[in-house]
Amino acid sequence: MQDQLSPEQIKQFIEQGFVRVDEAFPAALAASIREILWKEIGLSPDMPEAWKQPVIRLGYYSAGPFVEAANTPILLNAFDQLVGKDRWVPCRNMGSMVLRFPSDEIPNDTGWHVDVAFPGEDPNDYLSWRSNIYSKGRGLLMLFLFSDVGPKDAPTRILAGSHLDVANMLQPFGEAGLSFMEIAGRLGDLPARKEFLATGKAGTVYLCHPFLVHAAQSHTGTAPRFLAQPPLLIRGDLNIYDENNGYVYTPIEQAIRLGLKQA
Template sequence: MEPALPAAAPLTQAQRDFFLERGYLKLQGCFTRAQAADATADVWTRLGMSATDRRTWTRERVHMPSHRTFDCATFAPRAWAAICELCGGEDRLDPASRQWRDSFIVNLGPPFPEQGEERDEEEGEERNGEPEPPHHRDLDNWHVDGDFFVHYLDSPEQALLVIPLFSDVLPRGGGATVLCPSALDAVARHLRAHPEGVSPRMATRAEGAEFARESSLAWYREVVRACTEGDGEGFVEATGRVGDVYLLHPLMVHSAGRNTRRAVRIITNPPVALREPFRFNRVDPAEHSLVERKTMMAATGPGDGIEALRGWKITMPRERLTPEPPELTLIVAATRSMGIGRRGGLPWTDLRKEMAYFARVTKRPAASDSARSAAAPPLNVVVMGRKTWDSIPPRFRPLRGRLNLVVSRSASTSSPPPEGPEGPVFVASLENALDYLTVPSDDHGISAHAPPSPRRVFVIGGAQIYAAALRLPGARRVLLTRVLEPEYECDVSFPLALADGGGSGWVRRSKEELDAWTGEAVPEGVQEEGETRYEFQMWEKTD
């Protein structure tokens, strides 16, 4: 039997002093292994992987949707007591902050290479049979949490970052979150200098009306490099045992670490928010919370002191950021007269090379201008109608390596969580499908605490779903397999005529542009499989 947990107690003076100096705390043994085992009991089922067969670990890092919640005050009372103390008391916290969810972030490490593939050289040097992880300074995922609001020095939306460990997390390549405490001052001073607010990526309003849409993490990478130049001890790995909980100042710059050991790492990021913004002008200075005191210390230089913030206030309204609707790519095979189906199925059969092209393109992540991310990109999305879903043989459902969204009139509009990272997720309309992808919610497997990564959204049929997609402004591209011969008899058509003569508001792109977008050298010219002759094309909207 595991020993009973110690009762919740106030932070020690040493802990308070450490938080004010370093901006984080590590609390050991806040919940038991038995509690963690119960909370994570169905993780492998939900992942669709085997705990004992690493060949099934096909994704490096997975943000899981939540299925249940538990009260932090009873699950981890020491952690909850510390959260309340750091933020100035439970009465200052949004009541929802007390609820933790099983929206686990599972880091499995890079998938094993397929047979015949070579190990990625970027994995680093070998260390006792394991690749040496890259230097922390070279991670490219550095950020501050909160991609759903415009940031101010006193923002209440992100009061604290909490990292409970639901597995042991090993040092040096165990996938631990990496902290850069020395960068906190730079973030705080940047926010102080911009009371008009900045984007989650620290872009200022002076950078244009679309400043809040800035996606580059370059600002953070530069700050981390500047703060740690010549300082090999400037980083902290959030390692520990099951039940340990890290509490981080909301402006703590951090990054996902590489799990080159391929040791299972399971954490969560329960959100903590305030009822009202932080205050730096309390009448009684003793009423300032530890988080407020740390912010004031970080935002002020040695020459002006914390009193300099008493007159600070925001100069623009607070804003929540709603992600832009995703760009939609329709992918379809159609005859010269745009026929796509007959009697509930495809008019043609055994186009294996064409189906392989479909699978490759819909699985492949978008190319990034930045260096390789420290985490695997999110799964691309395939959106289809219920009839298309039913037409897929059960052994191939859901389509592997992609999140499957199925539009069905009988589905609930509340978007229930998927069974695994590939779904399926049944939604009542195409609009509900897009809401599912854009609303920043842990319930959707899209962490509100992680920087966004590009994912491509493909509409794969049938005709009604294609028509609904074409009415949306996000429909910008059609990947068309033009079936040239024979002219198959069809009773269902694609709802857009694409002809080389133009005039439809769509233009056919070149072979080079098709290659660049798909990320492969697409076979050129007329392809033949059996009696069927076809050609791969890409069309884009011009207006």
Template sequence: MKRKHPLDDAHQSGEEPPDDEPARQEPKDKHQRITIDPASSLPLPLPPPLDANAIASFQRDGFVLLSRAFPESTAQQCRALIWERLVQDGIEKSDPSTWVERHGIPEIYTAEDAPVWDGVLTPRLKQAMDQLCGRDRWEDFGCGWWMITFPDQAEPPWEAAGKWHVDGAAYQHHLDSKESGLLAVFLFSDIAPGEGGTALSVGSHKWIARLLEKNEPRGMKGGAVSFQARKFRREQVVEVNGKAGDVMLVHPFLLHARSKNLGQKGADSVRMMCNPNVRLHQKMNLNRPDGAYSPVEQAIVDALRKPPSHPDSE
């Protein structure tokens, strides 16, 4: 929005500027130079995408929703490309008889595939990731790890439909692993309650931190982490809901699962989401002398200093 000068109304109405405001000086001739302070012409810095309350909730619960992380128009164009990709696997948008409960797409999309994908990783999203992981600490990534779910394939009530897990089956997990610094859940379609948004186990990143601590220095395989964590009762589960263009930013230790898509709006209830794993350039530092931890690190440090109350085994 164009910034309005406080004198504009007066100038437009023909009124004189108030006494406490200096009158605008007009040049005596067209060759007279007017000096402008460069600092006064600079745009004001935008506030960070995540405020202190949002960061605190991320550390406490293990996730935070960044609304309007990228434009809805970009999400719409990406949806069209995904539907074209699904046709290759025999799934037609206009033919519900071809729909299945879930369908994975192995490709990772970047601007090299289509320019529109470059519009997903906006400066606003990148700044939020800097806030959570630390500036310049995470590696660039593409839109991958797609799991598309379709309506009319599952029976109520809404609940997790896949196994509860932490991402990263291919590497040995440690408290400071760099292989996963953040999980970003991209919404390319609107997802209302019960429409298959990822199920999140609130606060479970704290249990995982304690579990990994007990298994240092040898670490744990990803499958073993998930297997052990599934033994504990999940006291609170929330579903990822939001609008196309939102991104749920999730702590890498948080338990999550695919959920039932009970949507009733036909093709508009097809869940278009991807959840790429964001790697770090270096291992996390959980012993910073200056205490300048990233929120991802701080959540782990807090869990180790003040162990969470483990839910009872199921």
């Protein structure tokens, strides 16, 4: 098992907006978490006839196994490498949990979007939450695979390199940024990007730039998909305009600056 990201992986994060970390946490730990979640929803992996809903959302579990999965040595090192040492907040819960089940019913949450980071006028209305060019509040979008995810198992769809386009979109709006819906309404105007499927074995984690465009999809396989998508919170805003020659930009900052240069 690797203990830190390679230079090639960091380059991929900067240019493509994501990096896949295999065996980021033990498969046995993923199995323990699935067992907890099956009990939570009152269903069983052995009774597919009872799987009636295409999507079940849970969230914000802070029990030991969940926190352990988010704080393995490879992930802690990766946070330092991508966001900067002492510039991120340790994960103390697993954020939003999304369980997807095989179903002929098309879920209503499969649109392309960017996860937003700080509240707008109504903190209780997520659609009014916002993101800005400094990625206020958010260091990474993370996808934790708690089950094996193949091409038919509703893997998250990623538009590789789209974080560069979103940086350009956000730049004119400064500190205020744009809301979830404002960003979503502008995605159709962005350049075409290659679609990538976030597949992998249980224990895989995708570390993504917070500006990365992504989407859910229907489950056409046979085994339910268990995934969590916690944010990595940051301490303070990113630094993308510092002209001090002594400052070393972190990969997340480098990616934003790369996007602005490509405008």
